[in-house]
Amino acid sequence: MATTTRGTARVYRMNMTKHRCPFGVKTVDLLKRKGFEVEDHWLTTREEIDAFKARENVKTTPQTYIGDERIGGYEEVRKHLGLRVRDPNATTYRPVLMIFAVAFLIGLAVSWAATGTLMAPRLPEYAIATAMVLLGLQKLQDVQSFSTMFINYDLLAQRYVPYAYAYPYIETLAGLLMLAGALIWLAAPLALLAGGVGAVSVFKAVYIDKRELKCACVGGGKNVPLGFVSLTENLVMIGMGLWMGLRLLAG
Incomplete structure (x- = not known):
């Protein structure tokens, strides 16, 4: 032809x-x-x-x-040619959504490796803990830029600046411990702290103060808007902290 x-x-x-x-x-x-x-x-x-x-x-x-x-x-x-051209300054949730999608796929892989089945009971734990590690890694690439953006809206970081520098390590450590199922007595409170303060901070900044801010959830260099996805990230972290904590108490 x-x-x-x-x-x-x-x-x-x-x-x-x-x-x-x-x-x-x-x-x-x-x-x-x-x-x-x-x-x-x-x-x-x-x-x-x-x-x-x-x-x-x-x-x-x-x-x-x-x-x-x-x-x-x-x-x-x-x-x-009539093709879409990416606006480098446009806001997008794509970076954080891709992290959650890849975390879910890694959760499936870990589930298969650990149990021989994709839908193991711990699959949600694997996926969420992996997401926490990946999100923490994004922040650890440039802690200085992350902290600057984070202080714009996080209530604890505004009162105690060192928390802004510690947050990426807290999130990453909590995720790694939950993924391993180790030292949950430490991981669960860390997740509750980070998720709880984060959820309140995002809700206040976005839904009460009506501020238009970039989310520091994927580090300091992305145009991810502070909003529903950011709030969901923190609520999921709270849920993970509560779930792992209750499992520890029940066991």
Whole structure:
């Protein structure tokens, strides 16, 4: 079957010995997948790149031309083709939702490894404890940035700043202990502390004070809005602390 083309596109992109521009590679791939014949022009030296920018009066590469029209870089090509372009400043719950989804899958894997069945009685514990560890890990990557964002709304951190630095370690430790089923006498109170203060803080900031803040739940560098998902995270942590604590008392 013959392939229908949408015309010819010319792409000028950086492709030097020590650096191949990833956006140039993505642009060429996208255009080919969308049915264009691509004239792929490599700019292999700094002199070639600077000369191209000066000649075309542009500040960046790659640059794509379709017919006589200059489209621009990778994002502009996506817009030209009617494809969605991610707004780096847009708020999204995707990071925390992906953490919970992966935590559930890890819970299934642990359940299978430990019991030979996917739906072991401890599956919820495995999944929630794993989510706590993954969320804690996100914060531990940059505790300084996390603490700055966290102090914006956490009531305890506002009164006692060192708590903002300790929180990632508290959450991670509690999750690891619950995952192992060890030292629950320590893990359960830690989860109740973090989840309880967090739930009250989020509820006050979002639903009472009506503040529009970023959540520090996945660290300090993501545009996750403080809201329902953040509150749910803390309520789940409270539930986990209560459940594990009651199991310890019953056992």
